[in-house]
Amino acid sequence: MSIKAIIAEYNPFHNGHLHQIKLINSDYTIVIMSSSFTQRGTPAILDKFTRARLAIENGADLVLELPTIYCTSNAQIFSEGAISILNSLDIVDTLCFGSENSLSEIIDVVYKTENIDNKSLAINLSKGYSFIKAKQLSYKNLSDIEFEIMNKPNNILGIEYVKALKKFNSKIIPFSIPRKNVGHSSEIIVDGFASASTIRNISNNKNFSKLKNLVPENTYVALQEKGTDISQNFFQLFKYKLFSGNISFSDYMDYELGLENRLYSYLDTLDYNEYINLVSTKRYTKSRIRRLICQIVFDLKREFILESINHPYVRVLGINNNGTDLLNKLKEKEINYITKFSDKNIFSSHIKKIIKKEILVSNTYNMLQNNPLNQDYKNNPYIQP
Incomplete structure (x- = not known):
């Protein structure tokens, strides 16, 4: 009996995700899914309950929530937060993820990047490179090919997943799946496969006829009914936050000394995407700026996030009959899980603080x-009939 896991955002669920679930062909498939915001630092195009339903209807057995404190952080924290939850289940045998290169190549890079030359890192940062780029340049024993492997978008997360499994001394085995036809953030459409960013752009432009062959039918319907980009409204909240008081920028994970000057300099910009383009540089990537904005708006501080990784909790968003079997396995192991935040009192005081942040974000x-509030208290997980 195999129990395999996927770490995903499903923003939105598309044909590539469906291909992945079919390809792993597991007896049981668990998905750890980002909640209301994503690792790019943007609001999800569909709410988390809808995205969980789409995943269950397309073959996942159990969808669990990845809290915002992790899914709006860098690749390392995103990965460690997800792996800490999977590890706590004590039933998962394999972690499956998409990558541009083979697992053996990814593992080679992991072992060659265990130690970094901090002096070289400081020099590369002073040259204006982003932290990720400066870090990569500071590994002395990487070949040009390995450096290229390290730079590919899906490999970045794959490398961090393997590092996190190693860090937690996990029994979970990594398994990489080559991406199907199109790359991460690619604008190319090939044989019914397109990147999530391309699909979001098509949906936001209401060009639904182009979506028909790129996503499963239920995603197609959901995007037509309620696919929304609320980034512009969120931008107004961020402006208000900067105007309303003193902010201790150094408390936030994606902050770097002096970055606040760029954040304030372009606040008279009206359009959110234009603002991101103006603030970002070679050193400060767009994703990093967007994540920092999330961290500031929701007051997600570095110390709290790092401490929280040691306090995983299990929150169910969607389930089918197979998923019920998995929950019974958790009960047998006396592992607590919740379906609604009204049940949060079974958890420690620190987990309650994480949940409080999640409620704020939701x-x-x-x-x-413009949807009803407190859905985390009211909504039951989606249960497939």
Whole structure:
């Protein structure tokens, strides 16, 4: 009996995700899914309950929530947060993820990047490179090919997943799946496969006829009914936050000394995407700026995030009959899980603090969507009939 896991955002669920679930052909498939915001630092195009339903209807057995404190952080924290939850289940045998290169190549890079030359890192940062780029340049024993492997978008997360499994001394085995036809953030459409960013752009432009062959039918319907980009509204919240008081920028994970000057300099910009383009540089990537904005708006501080990795909790967003079997396995192991935040009192005081942040994020997301508040208390997980 195999129990395999996927770490995903499903923003939105598309044909590539469906291909992955079919390809792993597991007896049981668990998905750890980002909640209301994503690792790019943007609000999800569909709410988390809808995205969980789409995943279950397309073959996942159990969808669990990845809290915002992790899914709006860098690749390392994103990965460690997800792996800490998977590890706590004590039932997963394999982690499956997409990558541009083979697992053996990824593992080679992991072992060659265990130690970094901090002096070289400081020099590369002073040259204006982003932290990720400066870090990569500071590994002395990487070949040009290995450096290229390290730079590919899906490999970046794959490398961090393997590092996190190693860090937690996990029994979970990594398994990489080559990406199907199109790359991460590619604008190319090939044989019914397109990147999530291309699909979001098509949906936001209401060009739904182009979506028909790129996503499963249920995703197609969901995007037509309620696919929304609330980034512009979220941008207004961020402006208000900067105007409303003193902010201790150094408390935030993606902050770097002097970055606040760029954040303030372009605040008179009206359009969110234009603002991101103006603030970002070679050193400060767009994703990093967007994540920092999330961290500031929701007050997600570095120390709290790092401490939270040691306090995983299990929150169910969607389930089918197979998923019920998995929850029974958790009960047998006396592993606590919740379906609604009204049940949060079974958890420690620190987990309750994480949940409090999650409620803030969910309510903000729903407010900007003009949807009812406190859905984390009211909504049951989607249960497939």
